[in-house]
Amino acid sequence: MERLLRIYRQEERLVAGLMSGTSLDGIDVALVRIKGSGATTQVEPLAFKTIPYSAEERQDILAACSLEKVDVAAVCRLNFQLGELFAAAVIDICRETGLTLSKLDIIGSHGQTIRHLPGNSTLQIGEPAVIAERTGVITVADFRVRDVAAGGQGAPLVPYSEYLLYRDATKTRVLLNIGGIANVTVLPAGAGPEAVVAFDTGPGNMMLDACIEKLTGGRARFDSGGSMASQGAVHTGLLAELLGHPYVVLHPPKSTGRETFGRSYSEGLVDKFTAQGVSAEDLMATFTLFTARSIALGYHNFIFPTYQADEVVVSGGGSHNRTLLAMLRQELSGLAVFTQEDLGISSDAKEAIAFAILANETVSGQTNNLPAVTGARRPVVMGKISL
Amino acid sequence: MERLLRIYRQEERLVAGLMSGTSLDGIDVALVRIKGSGATTQVEPLAFKTIPYSAEERQDILAACSLEKVDVAAVCRLNFQLGELFAAAVIDICRETGLTLSKLDIIGSHGQTIRHLPGNSTLQIGEPAVIAERTGVITVADFRVRDVAAGGQGAPLVPYSEYLLYRDATKTRVLLNIGGIANVTVLPAGAGPEAVVAFDTGPGNMMLDACIEKLTGGRARFDSGGSMASQGAVHTGLLAELLGHPYVVLHPPKSTGRETFGRSYSEGLVDKFTAQGVSAEDLMATFTLFTARSIALGYHNFIFPTYQADEVVVSGGGSHNRTLLAMLRQELSGLAVFTQEDLGISSDAKEAIAFAILANETVSGQTNNLPAVTGARRPVVMGKISL
Numbered sequence: 001m002e003r004l005l006r007i008y009r010q011e012e013r014l015v016a017g018l019m020s021g022t023s024l025d026g027i028d029v030a031l032v033r034i035k036g037s038g039a040t041t042q043v044e045p046l047a048f049k050t051i052p053y054s055a056e057e058r059q060d061i062l063a064a065c066s067l068e069k070v071d072v073a074a075v076c077r078l079n080f081q082l083g084e085l086f087a088a089a090v091i092d093i094c095r096e097t098g099l100t101l102s103k104l105d106i107i108g109s110h111g112q113t114i115r116h117l118p119g120n121s122t123l124q125i126g127e128p129a130v131i132a133e134r135t136g137v138i139t140v141a142d143f144r145v146r147d148v149a150a151g152g153q154g155a156p157l158v159p160y161s162e163y164l165l166y167r168d169a170t171k172t173r174v175l176l177n178i179g180g181i182a183n184v185t186v187l188p189a190g191a192g193p194e195a196v197v198a199f200d201t202g203p204g205n206m207m208l209d210a211c212i213e214k215l216t217g218g219r220a221r222f223d224s225g226g227s228m229a230s231q232g233a234v235h236t237g238l239l240a241e242l243l244g245h246p247y248v249v250l251h252p253p254k255s256t257g258r259e260t261f262g263r264s265y266s267e268g269l270v271d272k273f274t275a276q277g278v279s280a281e282d283l284m285a286t287f288t289l290f291t292a293r294s295i296a297l298g299y300h301n302f303i304f305p306t307y308q309a310d311e312v313v314v315s316g317g318g319s320h321n322r323t324l325l326a327m328l329r330q331e332l333s334g335l336a337v338f339t340q341e342d343l344g345i346s347s348d349a350k351e352a353i354a355f356a357i358l359a360n361e362t363v364s365g366q367t368n369n370l371p372a373v374t375g376a377r378r379p380v381v382m383g384k385i386s387l
Numbered sequence: 388m389e390r391l392l393r394i395y396r397q398e399e400r401l402v403a404g405l406m407s408g409t410s411l412d413g414i415d416v417a418l419v420r421i422k423g424s425g426a427t428t429q430v431e432p433l434a435f436k437t438i439p440y441s442a443e444e445r446q447d448i449l450a451a452c453s454l455e456k457v458d459v460a461a462v463c464r465l466n467f468q469l470g471e472l473f474a475a476a477v478i479d480i481c482r483e484t485g486l487t488l489s490k491l492d493i494i495g496s497h498g499q500t501i502r503h504l505p506g507n508s509t510l511q512i513g514e515p516a517v518i519a520e521r522t523g524v525i526t527v528a529d530f531r532v533r534d535v536a537a538g539g540q541g542a543p544l545v546p547y548s549e550y551l552l553y554r555d556a557t558k559t560r561v562l563l564n565i566g567g568i569a570n571v572t573v574l575p576a577g578a579g580p581e582a583v584v585a586f587d588t589g590p591g592n593m594m595l596d597a598c599i600e601k602l603t604g605g606r607a608r609f610d611s612g613g614s615m616a617s618q619g620a621v622h623t624g625l626l627a628e629l630l631g632h633p634y635v636v637l638h639p640p641k642s643t644g645r646e647t648f649g650r651s652y653s654e655g656l657v658d659k660f661t662a663q664g665v666s667a668e669d670l671m672a673t674f675t676l677f678t679a680r681s682i683a684l685g686y687h688n689f690i691f692p693t694y695q696a697d698e699v700v701v702s703g704g705g706s707h708n709r710t711l712l713a714m715l716r717q718e719l720s721g722l723a724v725f726t727q728e729d730l731g732i733s734s735d736a737k738e739a740i741a742f743a744i745l746a747n748e749t750v751s752g753q754t755n756n757l758p759a760v761t762g763a764r765r766p767v768v769m770g771k772i773s774l
Binding site: 114 | 392395454459462510516750
């Protein structure tokens with residue numbers, strides 16, 4: 001507690017942020033220096049790395065996320081195993097950066113979502129007690145549950161940090177993150193936190209990854225640069241079926257995940273349309289266009305009627321998919337679409353940095369959800385503190 | 388954080404403790420006033436009640452604890468449902484006591500264990516973010532995981548509070564708690580916390596409850612007062628098989644749970660010996676004697692060789708089972724066996740009070756595990772704080 005008190009009083013903190021997203025690429029860890037908190041927050045990124053999951057770790061997580069019944073003992077063990085991996089990631093980045101662990105003030109960890117039931121409950125694992133014990137650093141984790149307890153969706157959470165980092169007095173910025181799921185954040189020019197709009201538009205890389213894995217018998221885990229999709233033609237019937245998904249037209253606040261757009265949904269469609277003789281390339285082209293269009297429809301239906309966007313900034317793994325980006329530019333014709341790299345900011349680090357910022361807010365006693373975005377009844381201090 | 392700071396500095400705190408044990412009787416909630424922390428801790432019990440689980444709630448928890456595969460979505464939901472029930476229990480006892488919720492300083496919640504894998508991992512549910520959100524009270528929960536992270540068994544935790552409450556300069560006290568699992572704590576006369584010995588001796592009410600439920604087709608949930616057992620004779624073959632269980636002779640530190648002595652083990656034996664024509668009464672008598680003897684063997688093998696006990700104090704639901712207590716007195720012949728009620732202290736409230744005390748230690752920044760008891764490498768501050 002004395003240490004928590006000291007950190008609470010510090011003007012400046014060294015914080016590590018940990019994120020492991022639904023795309024299961026690996027563990028993102030960011031090291032940042034944060035001055036102040038709330039509206040005065042200033043963030044200086046110091047280091048970032050992604051530690052890929054091994055094939056076995058990925059399989060274990062996928063098994064725990066399965067919609068089929070699972071072994072609770074396996075989930076119980078995985079919670080601790082992931083805690084070890086998260087701790088190792090922090091130790092690793094500190095060593096590479098030459099930072100002594102004891103200089104680190106806090107760790108903020110998102111954990112790995114294994115179930116997200118919007119409006120009801122959510123479950124992230126990656127035991128923070130293990131992270132705190134291995135590193136000796138106060139660890140803040142398990143953010144989403146408090147927002148859900150306050151009546152929110154528990155998602156999205158990144159817009160809070162985006163608001164602190166990217167709000168602008170004169171420009172309306174639209175931020176698009178394409179991870180496993182795609183989500184959008186609108187930062188209206190000169191607006192306060194209550195005016196931020198953000199929601200999951202639908203799938204990001206999730207369906208594309210599941211499809212190419214199924215189509216290649218597991219040889220390809222993702223469509224690198226969108227290359228397979230670029231060789232195909234869009235199949236009208238499949239596209240129509242995809243666009244009929246009720247999530248696309250659902251009004252925000254809304255959030256989604258693997259339960260809705262995961263393997264069982266994607267593989268079912270691949271099986272159905274492969275049986276009709278549709279080629280792998282055509283399937284990938286169609287899924288990619290659906291991903292682009294479900295994003296664009298989110299903009300057209302729920303953003304543009306209210307806000308005049310000045311720029312769209314794309315981040316996340318999906319920003320490396322050139323076919324997806326080309327389709328997105330076409331769907332959003334007339335708008336300047338940048339990638340976060342175009343603006344000189346690391347796209348991949350964004351979410352890990354977000355959880356460093358959210359943890360900084362927790363130990364500052366600042367509320368760190370955006371009720372306008374999550375649907376929560378009130379602003380709350382998310383995150384549980386392990387001393 | 389300002390509120391946590393204020394509570395940290397307070398000399399005296401109003402604390403609610405929540406416990407839901409492996410016997411699934413219901414939610415125990417205690418209200419106490421605690422002065423000081425660590426060695427200076429003084430506890431004044433103010434109120435206690437048990438809120439029984441409905442048959443449906445009990446079934447949902449049993450389903451989540453099942454050794455069969457389970458639906459993770461059901462576990463995810465149950466975590467939040469139990470959080471609601473725990474919060475309601477605190478609100479309830481405060482209302483009955485005439486205490487305004489805002490006067491309550493902290494809540495300590497054990498949660499409901501749904502899996503305990505000693506030496507590897509453990510999983511308690513009953514979302515503390517929900518408790519904190521519904522009550523507006525800082526909630527400390529999820530204690531066991533930090534001890535496991537530090538190499539301990541994550542159990543037993545109650546001996547820490549027993550040490551603070553019941554240690555004596557001149558008497559060696561042996562405390563026996565008979566819940567779903569039976570556990571023993573030895574408080575050597577005049578000894579420090581590092582000399583406390585405690586371990587799970589094996590089943591408490593768990594096998595007895597599972598057997599009578601199976602034998603009566605669910606009409607009886609427990610053998611009230613030990614009445615069915617009192618009408619039977621011990622079956623030598625079954626007793627020998629039970630006493631052959633490797634846990635009985637396993638050297639402490641050791642802890643156990645539903646995974647080892649739960650339904651599948653008990654029902655298997657009931658089926659086997661019922662098929663051999665053994666009566667329900669004889670089965671219950673035998674299971675009851677095994678329970679008493681496995682406790683006594685724990686004493687004879689691991690306590691009496693080192694400590695001269697002055698008194699044995701029995702608490703927990705099993706202390707109401709007269710047959711079990713009579714058998715225990717015989718197995719421990721020559722020793723004074725009291726129930727905690729004999730000494731004028733509420734037996735049922737003990738565990739709920741323990742978690743109020745453990746939470747009081749967490750917010751005081753005091754380590755609150757006993758490495759000598761759990762096997763942890765070092766004392767740690769258990770419990771995650773939800774603001």
